Amino acid sequence: MSYPLSNLPRVAQPAYVQGTLDTLLSADGSVEPAALSLADTTFVVLDLETTGGAADGGGITEIGAVKVRGGVELGAFQTLVNPGERLPPFITVLTGITEAMLAPAPPIESVLPSLLEFLRGAVLVAHNAPYDVGFLKAACARHGYAWPSPRVLDTAAIARRALTRDEVPNRKLGTLAQFFRSAVEPTHRALDDARATVDVLHGLIERMGSFRVHTLGDAIDFARAVTPTQRRKRHLADDLPSVPGVYVFRAADDRPLYVGTSKDIAKRVKSYFTASEKRARISEMLAAATRVEAVECAHSLEAEVRELRLIAAHSPPYNRRSKYPERVVWLKLTDEPYPRLSVVRSLADDNAAYLGPFSSRRTAELAAAGVYDAVPMRQCTHKLSLRTPIAACALAELGKCPAPCEHKITPEEYAARAAQPFRTATHGDPEPVIRSLVDRMEALSDRRRYEEAAVLRSRLIALLRATVRMQRLSAVTRLAEVVAARRNDVGGWEIVVVRHGRLAAAATSPPYEHPRPTLDAARMTAETVLPGPGPVPAASAEETERILAWLERADTRLVETSGDWVSPVRGAARFTDLLNRAEAAASGKDSSVRSSVTDRSDDARSLRL
Template sequence: MPDYHQETLDALFDDPRAATLFATTFVVVDLETTGGAPDGGGITEIGAVKVRGGEILGEFGTLVNPEERLPAFITVLTGITEMMLLEAPKLDTVLPAFLEFAAGAVWVAHNAPYDVGFLKAACAKLGYPWPKPIVLDTAAIARRAMIADEVPNHKLSTLARHFKAAHQPIHRALDDARATVDVLHGLFARLGSLKVHTVGDTLEFVKAVSPAQRRKRHLADGLPDKPGVYVFRGHKDRPLYIGTSSSIATRVRSYFTAAEKRARIDEMLNAAQRVEAIPCAHSLEAEVRELRLIAAHKPPYNRRSKFPERVLWLKLTAEAYPRLSVVRDLHDDGAAYLGPFSSRRGAELAAAGIYDALPIRQCTHKLSLRTITPACALAELGRCPAPCEHRVSAADYEVAAAAPFRTATVGDPGPVVRGLMARIETLSAAERFEDAAVIRSRLVAFLRAAIRMQRLASLTALPELIAARPAAAGGWELAVVRHGRLAAAGVSPPRVHPQATLDVVIATAETVQPGPGPTPRASPEETERILAWLERPETRLVKADIGWSSPATGAGRWRPFLARAEAAATVRIDLDG
């Protein structure tokens, strides 16, 4: 009874990657050469077998005159002599005949880069366009499909013996090509049990694509080629992973290729049941939506941006003798804040730097202007002015300790920086380099926070800022930012004045009320994404309710110094350099 086989619709439209292995025409090729690399050696013999569905359709075999001396070891290896090659056709005659024989087929070779490299070099040398064939490498397939206990290596002779091939390789092109056909069929039988059925499946299998990637690749079908957010959803539509891309379709497809090697993503694909696409006007809107969705759903396979509410701040309390406290929330309570910090360690490191530079008390007591509290050991060591015992007045404490901190949060952090640098220089002069390095790390933590805070505050202070940048396809990308939060986004059509689109975007923008602190209505990460978009050279500011600026003597002027401090190999940094 004939063996009927149902083809896929893709195969009917001549997509060779979608065709089943059974229905694909393969040309299995093997070369003998003079040795060396493709650009320095010549071809001495070409052998090829055309096969489809296990049936031999034709064979191609010929010696080739390489027009160069044949090394003696090649003669010993192959049995081909220079006398045999004298009357053989030259490559300019053989190559077009082979290309015609192999046209339209998927090429197969054992250690394919070697054979294909010689053929590609020959095409370039003789001026023939390279046909760009799909190539399967039986050696690469064997390395993925067979375990170490089965074969000691993946040589053609070893595999031929393992599969009990009817032909054995003897270092002659046509015989080796026939042996490769037998090995290919043996490997195909193995691939079937691994659910590899098409040419495309085989190519991905060789690239170490996991079973989950092959099984779930249909999830990438039908997604838009637009900027936006994609959400992998699992059981009960639970968000598993949220990402963003300038092309949703391209990015999601990449999860099902060999380029994706993260173990957690493979685990996520096993659980995924569908992919939701959320098209956005442009990349900024996509990035912001991604951050908000991750913060709202906290998908298990996202690592970053899941807990924006966990940022920390250093608070200088509003009392007679203010002290520093690490807090999570900002309030309009007259206190001064520094941050945000992504970890308690960072906040505590910056606080330690402030204690090194300013005489701020480190106790947690609430002090009274009337009642004296016994001093702690820090006062005895001269590291605290002992406001608890009223050794310093509230006014003097404000000038020496509290005021410089408040100034550092909104203006110039220079007094703190110089105080820390003086300590570094003193310790370095005493050759206490490890202690100096500790102070330097505190300096870096403090200065990073001050620069970050003032940069955020410069934008979040604006009730409304409107900006635009040229879109890649024409028109303008538009963004309405209110108090550091993306309130609306849009794209104007190409070759049309953007004002009409901008009017609609403004009219539909979210209402954002002011609030306390440098990030009152958005996460610090969202505002920083907006800042990065605004600071691109091609971005144009359309409107700002008030001036967008930072203090001329603020923390921003210390950015070059911070870069040197972070990169310094030693603790001795030139403050004036």
């Protein structure tokens, strides 16, 4: 089947175009603020004098601010402020500001508009910035002004990272001003202290250069509490591409330590060296890492799939998920006169019916117990002969097994009552099995045997979840080829070629060009994928599910398929609501354990917890 691809309307030109790692340019040619070099950044260095105490209880008495860029002063702002309250005597002694000086001064609500305009478009710098910012934000909140949330640099925090105790005994403004030989001495007056902070800022910018801190974004990250290991290994993020793909942290012997994926490799790897990264295992990984390898991908789906394959191939010690896809198990209905359920590690090309994959043997056994509760299937592991009967076990005496071992049931009758419902549930309608479990749960609930009903519910969840998952996977993996595309943010097309549920090729067409040449090239160079047994014959279930999630997006368009992509009309998917209700009840979000079965039109059953 084929579908038109080129009749979509053109989208607007994007507001931003991709540049290099350190220069993300907007459409008008300006540089994104975080990528600006510190020499080109406009700073407003601010200092407040207050009545003391906390921001929500004290008042501002004086504001001083200096606007600088590239070492040049662009303007200054200074005013006394009437706090509307008595001035503590120790503040007068400390600053020299008296109540007589503040009496004719404007209140803070009159000063804020001018101050906020002075701050517009600049980076706010202060010494012990949380204190000054706290007072300004509280004043804005009290008087109905929106706080502009500027980027903030704290010279005290930067000094704690950039200077050692051998150089300065503390990080007070006076100490730092003396260390950097400031032209202005701090006097506890706002404008003098702001100008002293300007000289401290310039000295710290020069010092940060030795730490490879050259942009505003780097400086903000540097000021945060990063570990010595993060600071020492920061260079590992240098020269990585700002494209979708996979990154691999490698040890000195080239072993993969950690594999990750991102729409922007450079940005994501840089985040490992900031204060926001606090995971203990990642800190341990960074200590062992010596380089970062980048694998560029056509788009995010290819990156996700490559990440899964690399993790499965190398089992990096610091990855927790997707490491052992070969450990999944399947529930197999054996191919013999009296079939039974068996937990197996792999699929065989035989006439047996399979259900799965299950992430653990325990989950598979839970689903098998659900089958035993629903249909009269034997639970023993004997290979039964049609000629020689053997003694029955206790389950037959309890009426839980039809005793095929004693030939009390014919193979045909056994198949109809036990084997066929399971076979049908795996690839068609699971209603007979599901309804039997729900009826039993309702009966137990009516007798107030809630614990036993909860056990049945957990078995129902394991069985139904596997059935829904397998039928969903089987629908796409039986197709020899699916070609699909979706628009990206810059006017091109992300293209995938999927064969038997495996990503065989990925590409991205140039913006505003017809995607057919790119699509044809992707198909010609795509991996050859041969079919195999089972619902996931060519890839891991997790890979196929990632592909399905991408294909099912509202903006994805099917271009060509080798056949009909269909699911059973009366398949397991129609019980998704039941599964969600059961899982909610099991997690405590729904206290109901009772269940009921009601008829609807066309003799369909609606099961609900």
